Amino acid sequence: MMLTVENIHVYYGAIHAIKGISFDVNEGEVVALIGANGAGKSTTLQTVSGIMHPRSGKITFLGEDITHTDGYKLPAKGLAQVPEGRRIFLQMTVMENLEMGAYVQKGKVPEADFENVFSHFPRLKERRSQIAGTLSGGEQQMLAMGRALMSHPKLLMLDEPSMGLAPILVEEIFNIIQEFHASGTTILLVEQNAEMALQIADRAYVLESGSIALSGTGAELAQSDEIKKAYLGG
């Protein structure tokens, strides 16, 4: 088991945002957390990333209890996150953003790591010395994903990678997620776009107001009447 989340409860002050969620991610899987806005998907991801900490419950990553580990220590353990809204460093160049992604690597960043990112995102290579704030929304999403790849993550978590992108770009982004997966990275995907997420997910969990309402394989959930009605437009 790569990641195990056991019965976590997370609060924003007095607000009980996550009410006892449990799920797990096996090595080599694509697991999706889907659900409506405010269901607690991003909070769950932030808790796994160590940006927030649960009041109770346990999170285990590769056999190690990381429930209360400071977030900045996790990338070195093989956990990377592409945050919601991309959060690239807008005033730094594309190359500098990628270097920051490789921050946990000791010494000089190997050229091959940059080339690996550019092989997935050729457009970033053309814009390597450009200031990231001048990239288009799709390019910024690609940079955020490339940046996360630079730390050689074992588990890559993506928070709403399709948000605010044109449908054609959404397709492209999902294709690349599948490329990452094919090259051996385990994926935990948080998405409002349930249709796309279920297409690529081995398994998925449906979140509703801070709890897991349903879970199953991607194909099962895509067929489920409940899901169709709630998230897939009939």
Next chain:
Amino acid sequence: MTFLNYLLSGISLGSIYAIIALGYTMVYGIAKMLNFAHGDVIMVGAYICFFAVSRFALPPLVGVLAAMAVCTVLGILVERLAYKPLRAAPSLAVLITAIGVSYFLQNGAQLLWTPNPKVFSSVVGTGRLALFGGQLTVSYVTITTIVSCIVIMVALTLFTGNTKMGKAMRACSEDKGAAQLMGINVNSTISVTFAIGSGLAAIAGVLLCSAYPNLVPTTGSMPGIKAFTAAVFGGIGSIPGAFLGGLLLGVIEIFAKAYISTQLSDAVVFAVLIVVLLVKPTGLLGKQIREKV
């Protein structure tokens, strides 16, 4: 030649403002707080150097290094004890705390070192260099100040542009959450920033008191405020902005003293600041990158 003399004094005073302003602007850039105690760190640096040189008869360079070491530790301690617990607090609470730290340092200095002025002896001597057959004389202090400022500026630019730590500092100043996701320890990066700023403040204190030898516990407060003005003038958060703002402020101040009125010089300086901020609210080099969506 008097014009050139005024210009040189202005650049020299401006260099001191610039070195102090760098500390303000770096801390603001990364911690998003105005460290109003920064000016008083200058004063502490000057006292340490004073005692090292006058009481313990150490060489001036050792005095400067001792001042830098003490101020660096002081900067880290102040951040740890006073500001770090307020990381999530409203910025007003942090601002008031900074003013409190400023008074604490001033009163601590009064208690330790008495309010009686100390006469600081210049770390580079009182010699002057005569140029153009003696028509223009430049003191060694002026030369040292200007050269120090340029060296610091170049070193900081290289540091933030080319080193891993420097880039991590820029990443933190832009987005602490994202920096943390990269594996950057934001708290230690903030500590490093305070350490650098305070070390620079020590240099500024020594240079300031070498040029204006009257050392009292409030020595740092007016230059601190001027340097803060310089940082805002140049665009707070911007390192070249602090440099440019500091130099301009120094030159404007000296020219105002020379050609307008000694009493009104500060008023002129602040009037220029107001005009600049009216025309360009982000300061001369303040960045406003438009984000594409």
